[in-house]
Amino acid sequence: MLNISVVVVCYNEEKKIAECIQSIVEQSYPADSVQLIIVDNESTDGTRDIIRSFTKDYRHIQLVTNPERNIAKSRNMGILASRHEKIAFLDADCIAPPDWLYHFATGWMLYGQTTRSLAAVGGSNRPPIDKSRFYRALDAFLDSYLGSHGSVQGRHFQADKRVPHLPTVNVMYDKAILQRVGGFDAGCGNIGEDQDLSFRLQDHGYGLMYLHRAFVLHRMRDHWWAWLKNMILYGKGRIWLFKKHPKRIQLHLLMPAAFAGSVLFLFLEPVRILWIIYFTLTLISSLWNTWQKKCLPLFPDVLLLYLITHFGYGVGEWMALFIKRPKPQYLDPS
DSSP: OOEEEEEEEEOOOTTTTTHHHHHHHHOOOGGGGEEEEEEEOSSSSHHHHHHHHHHHTTTTTEEESSOOOOOOHHHHHHHHOOSSEEEEEEEETEEEEEEEHHHHHHHHHHHHTTTTTTEEOOOEEEOEEEEEEEEHHHHHOOOOOOHTTOOOTTOSSSSSSOSSSTTEEEEEEEEHHHHHSSSSSSGGSSSSSHHHHHHHHHHHHHHHHHHETTOOOEEOOOHHHHHHHHHHHHHHHHHHHHHHOOOGOOOOGGGGHHHGGGGGGGSSHHHHHHHHHHHHHHHHHHHHHHHHTTTTTHHHHOOOOOOOHHHHHHHHHHHHHHTTOOOOOOOOOO
């Protein structure tokens, strides 16, 4: 049985952190093989009190404090505090099913034998569709190529497969390999640190395996304005990643920037034609997604999600061109 350290980074998550921790302590996996590390970025609400209430009842839970609101640095602090050979990451607004760690462990034992230099296994993150109409629409939207930008986030794949990226919302790494490549780049701050790590792992010849059974429920941004702001942040992260890894530039991921920028030129006939083509394609995709998911009444919501996501992502890409990121700050391999 693998020994696993689970790392959760949080800031002002008093409404969600208890369910997240509870889902980890209630895993079907043997408790004596699990260490839970909560890295708190000095929350100003009741988050820390909730965490401390758990540390009193569960000896394998440890609270670590990072005074700097830097997710990448907090993840590195989790690595340093871990005492096991495998390190799983789960976001504080997620709930892990009882067999989450079991699927990670069995997946590692299976693919560690066949996948060359396996560095990580991970799964998807899905919104809890029973909570709201917005989440039901988001689930249909994300489970598509145009909705997920090719990522495994939000997807419902029916088979395991090798992938180019595993988001840290739901992943388990080999600790020795993490340390070997320098962990997370703290210069990335709060966005793009997981994809940067995926790029660097692959540059070193390591593989990443997606496990279709190892999904988690993710209480993502739950209304339109919050979702738009998050997409702007993701767009910034995409451009910063392309600046750092120019060989990884994918032209189709720059299309949102063209979409957002073209708003200023709608008076031109060719631009209006391109908008009509784009709107037609998203209309068809929205109909197809909702028909396939048997939720046609959500068609207008899914269509709006396409427009908001791509526009926000594009705005973020433009903004990132004028913002300089700090130099890389890696974990000391020693």
